[in-house]
Amino acid sequence: MITGSIVAMVTPMKPDTLEVDWDALKRLVEWHVQQGTDAIVAVGTTGESATLDVQEHVAAIAAVVEHAEGKIPVVAGTGANNTAEAIELTKGARNAGADACLLVTPYYNKPTQEGLYQHHKLIAEMVDIPQLLYNVPGRTACDMLPETVLRLAELDNIIGIKEATGDLDRAKRLIDDSPESFAVYSGDDLTATQLMLLGGKGNISVTANVAPALMSELCRLALAGETEAAVKVDRLLLPVHQALFLESNPIPVKWALAEMGIINPAIRLPLTELSPCYQDDVRRALASASLI
16 A cells, blocks of 8 residues: 555656656655655646546556666556546556556546546446546535445455645545545645654655655655644644645646746746746745755
């Protein structure tokens, strides 16, 4: 079971062509390994999966797997609102050597709960790789209810969920009622510490992009039940959690990484670089955690 700090890693791009910056991607992966990140999600929401075509998407997953060198697990973002495309991406991730896949609920289509069940069930049957569900209704306009999650948790290769609603009561129900082999991860940095203290297995984190060592320490403490110490680190990171969502993710986190000198802020349309009115806020948040 993958546990701890799981970075939802950005996909760096070249400022002139907006092609994937493969050299910067390699440096990012190596940095996360050095900083103590426990696992990487490649080409998820924060990795701009919506604007990478299938070929780029699978190539980026393969590159992350290659550069991680087996030192930490790689979870590939392979969700889509087209079930056939999700199967294609998941097969590509398996062939690239990913350790698991993360599949967001189908966005825009607004499937029923039965549609969600059948979508994920078919992918699980078609592709032999461990799979994590991903529920983030604030972005998808689609909420996978706990009853549906618990049905899917009975399938052999569906091994967990990234629960990004921030609803701790819902997370606790999933932790209590799912099989022991099924992991519940936070997908919301603001409530991740509380979720882990309730029995969650880790945090699939945006903040870990800019604060990998601190987030790794936070997750280690929370998973060990060291509440006071975990809350202390969480309070230090609170301004960062908040600042990284002043505009749509991954706009602020890419700008923050550029401010730290790690990548450039290039981002693909329809997203644009962080608005000037928020730049000082993000800069102050990074400084408050001694990240710049």
